[in-house]
Amino acid sequence: MKISLLFCAVLFFVLTGCGDPSPGMPKLADNATILAFGDSLTHGNGAREGESYPAVLQQLTGRKVINAGISGEESEAGLNRLPATLALHNPQLLILCHGGNDLLRKKDINKMESNIRSMIQLAKDKNIAVVMLGVPKPGLFLSSFEVYKTIAESMDIIFIEDLIPDVLGDNALKSDTVHPNKEGYRVMGESIYAVLKDVGAI
Secondary structure, X not given: OHHHHHHHHHHHHHHOOOOOOOOOOOOOOOOOEEEEEEOHHHHOOOOOOOOOHHHHHHHHHOOEEEEEXXXXXXXXXXXXXXXXXXXXXXXXXXXXEOOHHHHHOOOOHHHHHHHHHHHHHHHHHOOOEEEEEXXXXXXXXXXXXXXXXXXXXXXXXXXXXXXXXXXXXXXXHEOOOOOEOHHHHHHHHHHHHHHHHHOOOO
């Protein structure tokens, strides 16, 4: 019950202004590939293989979802890796969740922002739709680091602002201070799926 209540709360905030996914999206083809690209939050650290949010999303959408998460990766390495990954999988949708390790290691925020903007532009140049997840800056009170909203608004992409902070704010949904557990990844996958339905992608 607690998990389902959190999911409803997260979905409410996702769809009603906190990270309002206002840009629409073309419907994904039945054989479309979705690329989930990021670090350990995408890879699924804290849960077993097959319990990551990309695995959950694949089950829900019926589309192939590639888990391209690499634990510990910083945004510069992600930017270097993305072109070949896009070319390999030719996705119709990119779900981007990156920068958490830059924040944890107190890297240059301006450089992180530039790297993330470049990742988004790489996808846009190939007519790949983008959904970005906000990542919290480490601290006592979790909220998506403000630079993500700035990027999303200026680049006109779908942005899910409070999903990760809300999951990591519930001890029942996390395996440690920075990673969800199986139930947390389930909430992430279900919430992203709900947003995709809301914007017309599913």
